[in-house]
Amino acid sequence: MARLHNFSAGPAALPEEVLRQAQEELLDWRGSGCSVMEMSHRGKEFMAILAEAEADLRALMGIPAQYKVLFLQGGATQQFAQIPLNLLAGRSADYIVTGSWSEKAFKEAQKIAPSLAQGSSVRLAATTKASHYTRLPVAEEIKLDPFAAYLHVCTNETIHGVEIPAERIADTGVPLVADMSSHILSRPVNVEKFGLIYAGAQKNIGPSGLTLVIIHQDLLGMAPLCAPTLLDYAVQAENGSMLNTPPTFGIYMAGLVFQWLQKEGGLAGIEAVNREKAALIYAAIDDSQGFYTNPVDPDCRSRMNIPFVLARPELDAEFLAEAKTAGLLGLKGHKSVGGMRASIYNAVPLFSVRVLADFMNDFARRKG
Numbered sequence: 292m293a294r295l296h297n298f299s300a301g302p303a304a305l306p307e308e309v310l311r312q313a314q315e316e317l318l319d320w321r322g323s324g325c326s327v328m329e330m331s332h333r334g335k336e337f338m339a340i341l342a343e344a345e346a347d348l349r350a351l352m353g354i355p356a357q358y359k360v361l362f363l364q365g366g367a368t369q370q371f372a373q374i375p376l377n378l379l380a381g382r383s384a385d386y387i388v389t390g391s392w393s394e395k396a397f398k399e400a401q402k403i404a405p406s407l408a409q410g411s412s413v414r415l416a417a418t419t420k421a422s423h424y425t426r427l428p429v430a431e432e433i434k435l436d437p438f439a440a441y442l443h444v445c446t447n448e449t450i451h452g453v454e455i456p457a458e459r460i461a462d463t464g465v466p467l468v469a470d471m472s473s474h475i476l477s478r479p480v481n482v483e484k485f486g487l488i489y490a491g492a493q494k495n496i497g498p499s500g501l502t503l504v505i506i507h508q509d510l511l512g513m514a515p516l517c518a519p520t521l522l523d524y525a526v527q528a529e530n531g532s533m534l535n536t537p538p539t540f541g542i543y544m545a546g547l548v549f550q551w552l553q554k555e556g557g558l559a560g561i562e563a564v565n566r567e568k569a570a571l572i573y574a575a576i577d578d579s580q581g582f583y584t585n586p587v588d589p590d591c592r593s594r595m596n597i598p599f600v601l602a603r604p605e606l607d608a609e610f611l612a613e614a615k616t617a618g619l620l621g622l623k624g625h626k627s628v629g630g631m632r633a634s635i636y637n638a639v640p641l642f643s644v645r646v647l648a649d650f651m652n653d654f655a656r657r658k659g
């Protein structure tokens with residue numbers, strides 16, 4: 292059976308080349324006599340896999356030496372708690388809420404702040420909830436605390452399809468903490484603008500079960516003494532993400548994805564393809580004379596996750612059924628916003644996106 296066109300929001304498409312390499316190496320990893328899944332995480336083979344994955348990621352993203360790269364578990368959701376646990380330390384932190392994911396991060400921080408050192412609190416620096424998360428806040432709406440322990444943002448809202456363009460990431464004088472789960476590695480990024488970057492792997496990095504944290508060394512060592520050891524970034528950094536058994540197969544797969552990205556021309560190379568892919572889908576929406584609409588302000592439309600609704604929702608089921616017959620998977624929108632969503636991560640080939648755009652154009656012509 293052929294592989295279909297996968298527009299799932301995550302876990303999502305992986306590069307076919309990577310899956311084939313993993314398949315080839317599955318039973319016997321390069322003469323080791325066993326699978327990566329079966330080898331000790333402290334053995335020299337796996338240590339080499341981990342070191343290479345980290346070096347390749349550092350090269351791809353241009354991660355300076357003063358940042359630690361951690362390969363953790365618990366998903367991005369665990370980071371919603373782990374970040375305040377490590378960084379609040381009796382202070383206040385600011386959150387900018389631009390969609391469901393940053394809202395969840397804010398609520399989780401609100402939940403745990405009272406159990407941290409006295410004076411720990413979180414503030415809502417701006418929210419676009421009243422605009423149904425279809426835009427970014429303008430400068431006048433953002434009320435920043437110059438003494439905040441950190442400022443948290445989600446640079447790509449997977450459900451609402453709102454992405455913060457790199458040029459809108461300003462230095463506010465406090466460490467910037469960013470949830471990049473759904474667009475990490477999709478475009479070049481200036482890591483030095485951030486204090487901490489985190490991402491669940493299952494969109495642009497590899498399989499679920501691996502969580503990436505890139506943290507400036509100045510932010511290490513602030514966790515309270517009562518913090519669980521496993522959740523202390525400083526301890527994880529000291530132990531090279533090997534405090535306990537790391538998600539070994541996920542790290543191996545991520546390493547293969549990093550190598551694949553290098554062959555695609557690195558982040559600048561993949562960004563060019565991502566621009567082209569996103570332009571095809573937005574054109575199918577915008578040129579449909581209202582048959583499809585995407586509500587997001589054009590200056591912050593995501594290149595990775597494109598939600599859209601049909602003017603006649605009674606056609607939704609038909610759209611999805613026909614899409615499935617055409618080999619197009621994962622297009623149903625998130626239940627909180629309805630309609631459709633095309634997630635076009637790095638590993639979704641340009642060809643698949645062309646097939647989707649043609650399908651959308653044809654469906655609109657026939658039903659419009």
Ligand SMILES: Cc1ncc(COP(=O)(O)O)c(C=O)c1O
Pocket residue numbers: 301365366367368369392445447448449450470471472473491492
């Ligand atoms: C932007 C963003 N943040 C956080 C999460 C939660 O990730 P996880 O399932 O790895 O906890 C997701 C998952 O879709 C996401 O898209």
